[in-house]
Amino acid sequence: MFSMIDLYSYRTSNGRKVSIMLAECGLEYSLHIVDITAGDQDAPAFRAINPNGRIPAIVDRDGPGGEPLALFESGAILLYLASKTGKFLPADEADRWVAIQWLMWQMGGVGPNFGQAFHFLHQHADDAPADAVAYGRKRYGDEVRRLCAVMDARLASCAFLAGGAYSVADIATYPWVALHKWFDLDLAEMPHLRRWYAAIGERPAVQRGMDVPSRDEMEKHAQECAETTTKETL
Numbered sequence: 001m002f003s004m005i006d007l008y009s010y011r012t013s014n015g016r017k018v019s020i021m022l023a024e025c026g027l028e029y030s031l032h033i034v035d036i037t038a039g040d041q042d043a044p045a046f047r048a049i050n051p052n053g054r055i056p057a058i059v060d061r062d063g064p065g066g067e068p069l070a071l072f073e074s075g076a077i078l079l080y081l082a083s084k085t086g087k088f089l090p091a092d093e094a095d096r097w098v099a100i101q102w103l104m105w106q107m108g109g110v111g112p113n114f115g116q117a118f119h120f121l122h123q124h125a126d127d128a129p130a131d132a133v134a135y136g137r138k139r140y141g142d143e144v145r146r147l148c149a150v151m152d153a154r155l156a157s158c159a160f161l162a163g164g165a166y167s168v169a170d171i172a173t174y175p176w177v178a179l180h181k182w183f184d185l186d187l188a189e190m191p192h193l194r195r196w197y198a199a200i201g202e203r204p205a206v207q208r209g210m211d212v213p214s215r216d217e218m219e220k221h222a223q224e225c226a227e228t229t230t231k232e233t234l
């Protein structure tokens with residue numbers, strides 16, 4: 001099927017934000033797997049779309065004025081898709097700014113700090129000095145717990161991060177909270193966050209978006225890459 005939107009992504013929290021949003025908006029798209037473990041993000045063709053060399057990115061061939069638009073930064077992509085479809089961003093001006101505020105809070109706080117905590121817990125180099133690893137774990141682990149406490153307090157008085165309505169702020173934050181077990185976070189200790197996490201996890205579009213690329217798609221992509229490499233080296 002021909003789709004107007006190309007999604008460049010991988011099975012990570014930042015990538016999943018956009019696949020959830022596309023599923024929630026009911027937008028068809030063509031998926032291009034960018035294997036960030038194989039360095040695909042540095043390929044010149046991808047750098048032409050995202051000079052920052054990170055997933056996710058999209059190209060909307062039916063962008064503003066009918067012209068193609070390439071976009072990177074998951075927060076910008078969510079706002080663009082919300083503006084394109086009129087979904088998941090409140091129409092009321094004050095409510096809209098509150099939703100943008102919580103989206104920015106995710107982009108500047110949750111994403112970077114959860115990402116660094118994950119690195120120091122699970123991805124650091126084998127020869128990284130033990131005291132540096134311990135320092136990183138404490139610094140970013142403390143920040144992850146603080147951010148979760150902020151969410152739990154906010155969600156004590158609101159159904160969703162931006163208030164009464166599900167929005168891009170929730171879509172951006174959910175895939176990071178979904179990693180809670182990797183951070184040894186016990187959601188039972190944060191009942192409001194746990195309630196929010198369970199409610200969002202029940203949404204069919206969220207379930208579809210979280211599984212992009214699927215394990216089958218990843219395997220197929222890896223096989224295709226191996227075949228291309230074999231042909232090129234013969």
Ligand SMILES: N[C@@H](CCC(=O)N[C@@H](CS)C(=O)NCC(=O)O)C(=O)O
Nearest residue numbers: 012013014036054055056073074075
């Ligand atoms: N602020 C960016 C962060 C993007 C980002 O860090 N993506 C990661 C995957 S979650 C990536 O592409 N990593 C590749 C690398 O580090 O080389 C966004 O939200 O889009």
